[in-house]
Amino acid sequence: MADAIFRLDRIGVDYPTPAGTVTGLHDVSIDVPRTGITVFAGPSGSGKSTLLRVLGLFERPARGVLWFDGVDTGALRHSGRRALRREHLGLVFQNPAENLLDYLNVGDNLRAAAQSARRSCAPEEILARLGLGGTGDWHVSALSGGQQQRLAFGCAMARGSSVILADEPTSQLDEASADLVLDTLRSLAGQEFAVLVASHDDRLIDLGTRVARLRDGRLEGVEQR
Ligand SMILES: Nc1ncnc2c1ncn2[C@@H]1O[C@H](COP(=O)(O)OP(=O)(O)OP(=O)(O)O)[C@@H](O)[C@H]1O
Secondary structure, eight states: OTTEEEEEEEEEEEEEETTEEEEEEEEEEEEEESSEEEEEEOSTTSSHHHHHHHHTTSSOOSEEEEEETTEEGGGSOHHHHHHHHHHHEEEEOSSHHHHSOTTSBHHHHHHHHHHHTTOOOOHHHHHHHTTOTTOTTSBGGGSOHHHHHHHHHHHHHHTTOSEEEEESTTTTSOHHHHHHHHHHHHHHHTTTOEEEEEEOOHHHHHHOSEEEEEETTEEEEEEEO
16 A cells, blocks of 8 residues: 555564463554554454554564554664654543543643643644534533543544544443544544544444454454445
């Protein structure tokens, strides 16, 4: 793929356990496009979270090469990986509370996210894009779980992230809140981000512009839509 933000070549991850080595990923090779929603789908234990941790530069693979925007990330030292993460990668975890600072209001969460990437941001503009206009001075706990997840995506936008990585962003939400997250993903799909999501939620998988199916740590197939 000419315009890939990530290129993975035979990535393998091992976990040492008391019972022996568990292989989390076996020889995963895939290109991830610079825009659109790439969904990593698969049953529990298939390697989705492991793959997102590798892509988020939290986990160094035992084997294979991971390029980010043409850079071989395996050749980077810890500080280089951290800088790349800070400048380009936004993370959204499954539990809304993990994504936000509960002692700051909504607008200050966006400002803090921007500052962590040494940027400034216009909170009201981001909130309006997310359908959260007018909530800038609200306490985070006044938002529903779905709105908090929307704000977490907003924090990634405030950081200027070119890639947003989301691990099961709907799994801890009721249906109405999950709908808010799905709407947010729909609106991000046409924008300037690569959105990478791990999920086994069929409604989220349906939104994928590229769906990579994993099973037992192996890539079973990639569907371009
Ligand atoms: N820290 C770890 N130590 C040992 N084994 C691990 C660790 N993390 C993941 N694994 C193993 O690696 C494999 C892939 O796990 P992973 O969590 O990536 O799957 P998943 O598809 O995200 O599952 P789920 O949907 O349940 O979160 C599984 O066999 C799992 O048991």
